[in-house]
Amino acid sequence: MARVVVDVMLKPEILDPQGQAVQRALPRLGFAGIADVRQGKRFELELEGPVDDAALAQINTMAETFLANTVIEDFTVRVEEVADRGEAK
């Protein structure tokens, strides 16, 4: 089964309080050298059919109208090899 990943992040000019909270906590926890943290959402969609242009166009529309709020968020759509799952720790 094919997997398509949609990443949704706040636009760079939009304040990200979640990311800021993480960034501020890091030095206290002993982690240095991180200049900025942004937190967003990741959607993993398992497709029933093949990942063709029609499927990707549909997912793009879905991301634009439903998964992301394009007033304040950017999104990217990409196909992921399911074998990548092996990277998970």
Place this chain on the structure above:
Amino acid sequence: MARVVVDVMLKPEILDPQGQAVQRALPRLGFAGIADVRQGKRFELELEGPVDDAALAQINTMAETFLANTVIEDFTVRVEEVADRGEAK
């Protein structure tokens, strides 16, 4: 500045009510052919220094102890070319 991305997803055996809610809404909204949806978190970390083994080891520890709850979540750490930002829509 170098960017490292940490993706945090619920383990496959853990129920994902957010993903299920998205999946159930899709047919109502006219999107067919999506077998499963999982929703997770994406952290974008901007590093002050270079992305060397020490930095990646530190980020791995950070992800394991702080960004992810490894009892119920898997995480992946990967370096992203900042030029990728051009993909954003």
